[in-house]
Structures are given as C-alpha cells and as structure tokens.
Amino acid sequence: MKKITIAIDGYSSCGKSTMAKDLASEIGYVYVDSGAMYRTVTLYALEHGIIKDGQIDEERLSSEMKNIEISFVFNPERGRPDTYLSGVCVENRIRTLEVSNHVSHIAALGFVRKEMVRQQHRMGKEGGIIMDGRDIGTTVFPNAELKIFVTASPEVRAQRRYDELTAKGEICNMADILRNVEERDYIDTHRDISPLRQAEDAIVLDNSSLTIAEQKAWLLQAYQKAAKD
Ligand code: DC
Secondary structure, three states, X not given: OXXXXXXXXXXXXXXXXXXXXXXXXXXXXXXXXXXXXXXXXXXXXXXXXXXXXXXXXXXXXHHHHHHOOEEEEEEOOOOEEEEEEOOEEOOOHHHOHHHHHHHHHHHOOHHHHHHHHHHHHHHHOOOOEEXXXXXXXXXXXXXXXXXXXXXXXXXXXXXXXXXXXXXXXXXXXXXXXXXXXXXXXXXHXXXXXXXXXXXXXXXXXXXXXXXXXXXXXXXXXXXXXXXHO
C-alpha cells in the first residue's frame, strides 16, 4: 500500500493523540503530536521569564524562536514519541495545567505558527506520517489523503484530562479543567491565523461514547480505504 499522509484535527483532549499513536504503531507510520510543539514553545517561554503575569513578551519570544529546536524520540515503554527541546526530554513538563493555561495564547502568534509549520513540513516530507493538531488538514497538509475531524462533548473531554492529570499525581479540580477546555476551544476556533475548523474533505468522528477499541477499529478502516484509493 502507498504511504499516505494522515491529518487528525479536533478539539483539545478529545483523544486524538491516543488514536493517532495507536494507528501509527499498527501501520508503522511516524506519529507527530503538533500540540506538543506549541506546548514546548510555551514551556520555553514560561521557564525563560518570557511570560510574566500572563503577559507574553512577543518581541523576545520572536527573537528566541531560533533556540527552540523541537524533536521527537520514540519511547518504547510508552509506545509513543517523547518530546525534546534542544535535546532534553520535556514530555512531562509540557503536560501540566500551567502550560495548558498559556498554550492557546502562544499558539495564536503568527511567528510561532510559521516556525512550527516549517518544522512540521520537514517532518512530513516523506509521507507515511500521522500528525494531529488543529490546522493539519487545513493548513499544514491540505493535500493529506486522509483527514479526520474529531469531536466529543466538553464534559467528556474535561473528564479525560482530569483522569490523565490525577493519574500522574497532579492535584487538580474538575471545574478548573472544564473551564480550561472551554477557554481553549474558544481561543483555538476564534484566532485569526489557522483557527481550528473542519476541512471540507475531512471525515467527522464524534467519540463521546466510543471505547478506545471501537475508535481504533474505525480509524484503521478509514486508513485502509484511503490508502487503497
Ligand atoms: O493538542 P493539545 O491540547 O496538546 O494542544 C495544545 C494547544 O496547542 C491547543 O490549545 C491549541 C494549540 N495547537 C494549535 O494551535 N495547532 C496545532 N496544530 C496543535 C495545537
């Protein structure tokens, strides 16, 4: 079967990355979590004092983008790639609620998106890639052979994020997480540059009441059809 490009877009915490990494390991494709890239830029900004009292020093961030070199290294224990910033693993540090609270603002900056899309094109130039995010089917790979748009209710997504964070030992409260999910939905769909929207030729998957196994079977079938066409 030919190597295709698969774009999976959708709202935050709707299980995109679980389905994308499962399919990637099943069919031997590279999986790229583009949200992790925006999270890494956010972590850099937080750790270097570029975000202070909620304000982003855009001029400084823009001049320091050249220091933000993002890569992914497959972690066999987790069965998915870990995210690296300039050679240092930041996988756990990019998943905190603090990073989640700032990431949509960082992801709305044109110069950040331009650099991330440049790095994403480089990663995907050979095909055989599954990338998930918000603008993959619309902006990054508009010619992807398979585009999926995933949705689930905000409550279901907040519960998933809550379970994920508490499993890691982070103390959090459900109301804060639901607020964060809804806030990010709003910012991601209303920003000027590459807002989250369904590509015209994307297939919609509402996974609110699907198990991971059902979702996996659905996606595998969609892939087999797209790779055959
Ligand atoms: O998928 P995630 O929740 O880890 O993504 C983190 C943030 O990054 C999300 O709020 C929106 C942004 N993002 C984006 O703007 N474009 C992408 N392709 C991926 C993520």
